Amino acid sequence: xxxxxxxxxxxxxxxxxxxxxxxxxxxxxxxxxxxxxxxxxxxxxxxxxxxxxxxxxxxxxxxxxxxxxxxxxxxxxxxxxxxxxxxxxxxxxxxx
Amino acid sequence: xxxxxxxxxxxxxxxxxxxxxxxxxxxxxxxxxxxxxxxxxxxxxxxxxxxxxxxxxxxxxxxxxxxxxxxxxxxxxxxxxxxxxxxxxxxxxxxxxxxxxxxxxxxxxxxxxxxxxxxxxxxxxxxxxxxxxxxxxxxxxxxxxxxxxxxxxxxxxxxxxxxxxxxxxxxxxxxxxxxxxxxxxxxxxxxxxxxxxxxxxxxxxxxxxxxxxxxxxxxxxxxxxxxxxxxxxxxxxxxxxxxxxxxxxxxxxxxxxxxxxxxxxxxxxxxxxxxxxxxxxxxxxxxxxxxxxxxxxxxxxxxxxxxxxxxxxxxxxxxxxxxxxxxxxx
Numbered sequence: 460x461x462x463x464x465x466x467x468x469x470x471x472x473x474x475x476x477x478x479x480x481x482x483x484x485x486x487x488x489x490x491x492x493x494x495x496x497x498x499x500x501x502x503x504x505x506x507x508x509x510x511x512x513x514x515x516x517x518x519x520x521x522x523x524x525x526x527x528x529x530x531x532x533x534x535x536x537x538x539x540x541x542x543x544x545x546x547x548x549x550x551x552x553x554x555x
Numbered sequence: 556x557x558x559x560x561x562x563x564x565x566x567x568x569x570x571x572x573x574x575x576x577x578x579x580x581x582x583x584x585x586x587x588x589x590x591x592x593x594x595x596x597x598x599x600x601x602x603x604x605x606x607x608x609x610x611x612x613x614x615x616x617x618x619x620x621x622x623x624x625x626x627x628x629x630x631x632x633x634x635x636x637x638x639x640x641x642x643x644x645x646x647x648x649x650x651x652x653x654x655x656x657x658x659x660x661x662x663x664x665x666x667x668x669x670x671x672x673x674x675x676x677x678x679x680x681x682x683x684x685x686x687x688x689x690x691x692x693x694x695x696x697x698x699x700x701x702x703x704x705x706x707x708x709x710x711x712x713x714x715x716x717x718x719x720x721x722x723x724x725x726x727x728x729x730x731x732x733x734x735x736x737x738x739x740x741x742x743x744x745x746x747x748x749x750x751x752x753x754x755x756x757x758x759x760x761x762x763x764x765x766x767x768x769x770x771x772x773x774x775x776x777x778x779x780x781x782x783x784x785x786x787x788x789x790x791x792x793x794x795x796x797x798x799x800x801x802x803x804x805x806x807x808x809x810x811x812x813x814x815x816x817x818x819x820x821x822x823x824x825x826x827x828x829x830x831x832x833x834x835x836x837x838x839x840x841x842x843x844x845x846x847x848x849x850x851x852x853x854x855x856x857x858x859x860x861x862x863x864x865x866x867x868x869x870x871x872x873x874x875x876x877x878x879x880x881x882x883x884x885x
Contacts, residue, residue, distance in 0.1 A: 464871055465665050468658065485721070486655045488664060491874035502648050505641075506728070525595050 468517040469495040471502075473509035481513050489514075557615040557679045557703055559770040559842070568784045585786050590716040593659040601785050606662050607676070608787060609718055613653035614671045614678035618852050620646045622686040623695060631689060638735050639692060645732065649725045656717040672857050680838060681768050683846030684760070690743050690750070694757035696736015698765040698803065704729055705799050706769065709789035718787070737806065744810045751811075758807065759815045763833040769796040771835060800828050 466488040472481035484503050489495035495514040504512070523531060539545050548555055571579060578598050584591065591597055620643050627643065630636035654664055670676035681699055686692065707729065710722045743754035770776060770792040782788035807814050816831045841849070 464868065465663060466867070466871065468655075485652055485724075486658075487651060490870035491877060494870065494874070502651050505644065505648060522594070525592065 466490050466494075469499075469514045470517050470520060471495075471499045472513040472515070473499075473503060474511040475509055476507075481511065484508075486517060492516075557612045557706065557768070559611075559677070559679060559768070568780050582784070585714050585784075589714075590719065591714050592716045600781070601787075602660050604782060604785070605715055605718065605787055606657055606660050608782075609653055609657040609660075610662070610667050610670065610676050611678060613650050613657060613667065614676060615682065616646050616650035616653060618671075618678040618682045618856060619699075620650075621852055621855055622682055622684070622848075623692060625686050626689060626692050629689070630692075635692075635739070642696070642732050642735060645728050649721075649728070652721040652724055653718075656715075656721045659717045668860060672853070672860065674844065674853070677842065678852075679768060680841045680846065681764050682852060683841050683848045684764050685848050687760075688753050688757065690739070690753035690757035691761070693736050693739030693743055693754065694761040696732050696734075697740055697806070698736070698758075698761050699768070700729060700732040700736060701803060702765050702768045702799050704733060705795050705802075712786070712789060714786035740810055740812075744812065754810070755812050758812050762815050763837075766796055766799070766830075766833045767835075767838045767841075769793075769799065771838070772832065775835075797827055800830050804828055 467490075468486055469489055469492075470486050471484050473484050474481045487495065487498050487502055489498050492514060496512055499512050499514055503509070535541075569578070571582070574582060577596060581591075581596065581598055581601070591601075623639060623643050623646075627636060627639055630639055654667060657667060658664060667676070671678070681702075686695065704726065707722055707726050711719055711726055713719045713722065740754055743750045745751075773779065773791045773793045776792055779788060779791060783791075804814060804819065814830075819828060819830050822829050840846070844850075
């Protein structure tokens with residue numbers, strides 16, 4: 460069978476029981492979105508892992524490139540004043 | 556080990572100063588314990604090796620359903636049947652996690668299947684042995700899954716992110732497999748004398764094939780060094796095999812069963828058991844396609860693939876029709 464007929468790849472996101480956001484758990488092949496949800500249920504929630512599933516076709520995801528790591532994230536590195544511990548507050552002030 | 560005799564593409568491990576600047580930077584990342592992700596720069600050999608290893612691992616999960624599927628309809632109780640069904644379903648899931656991990660390296664699912672069917676990609680030798688009695692379900696869960704866990708636990712720390720994450724999921728699910736096998740063995744050894752004999756017979760037949768799962772002895776394992784440098788293999792074959800024997804012998808004693816090895820003995824000085832190596836000529840023979848069930852296993856996979864072709868095509872046709880209808884309605 461030719462690979463051009465292969466079912467597209469879907470990325471699967473699941474919300475766990477405890478009010479957390481949906482988290483990426485893996486991927487799978489399916490013919491369309493409904494089919495992807497059904498497959499995700501079988502493949503990724505056999506042990507009650509979630510209460511909600513999102514699927515998105517992998518080809519639709521835009522990702523940042525690993526080679527952009529420097530320009531993307533380095534500027535945040537030296538901005539320590541964005542963290543509360545940067546500011547020294549005397550103990551006398553109490554809990555803040 | 557589910558991935559035995561994975562052929563390495565490199566010619567041994569290069570010294571650091573002989574590596575290209577890219578490969579050196581890559582090795583530094585590995586040595587620093589960083590995870591490699593799908594789009595990262597990686598040496599071609601690393602990519603190819605991983606496709607072979609993860610592919611073989613995935614095929615083992617899928618083919619591994621067959622020896623146990625053999626007993627689902629003949630399980631002795633409804634509970635045992637539900638347990639076994641859940642276990643076999645897990646193996647399908649594990650195969651799917653691993654295929655997806657392999658696909659992130661640029662190989663397609665269909666290509667992986669085609670290589671399995673053509674015999675150019677292998678699966679673990681263990682699944683070419685027949686499961687003759689219900690006690691074999693106990694032995695397979697206890698020994699085969701036990702050996703697989705021993706191999707897979709360290710692979711949770713493997714350098715390739717998607718593989719490591721798949722292994723975390725698999726390990727979390729797999730300890731139930733070994734326990735359900737041991738549970739079957741406990742029932743058998745506490746049953747009638749005939750049932751206990753069946754349990755011993757299953758251990759006799761699965762002991763050496765289980766030891767073979769870890770692959771050839773380190774001194775004969777030509778592909779290990781590069782894989783270990785790349786951290787796609789964490790322990791040597793002999794280390795894992797020894798660990799398996801050390802853990803399994805007391806379990807057999809608990810069951811009141813005898814390991815089929817007259818030379819098995821505890822060595823106080825080393826703190827390990829001494830044991831007889833499996834027959835490596837049998838191992839190579841089974842891997843070459845001459846085990847008792849090689850032909851059956853591969854034919855079953857090919858038949859499933861061919862028989863399912865119309866379903867795969869129909870699903871695509873249906874999805875295309877639905878999409879066209881939706882577009883027309885807009």
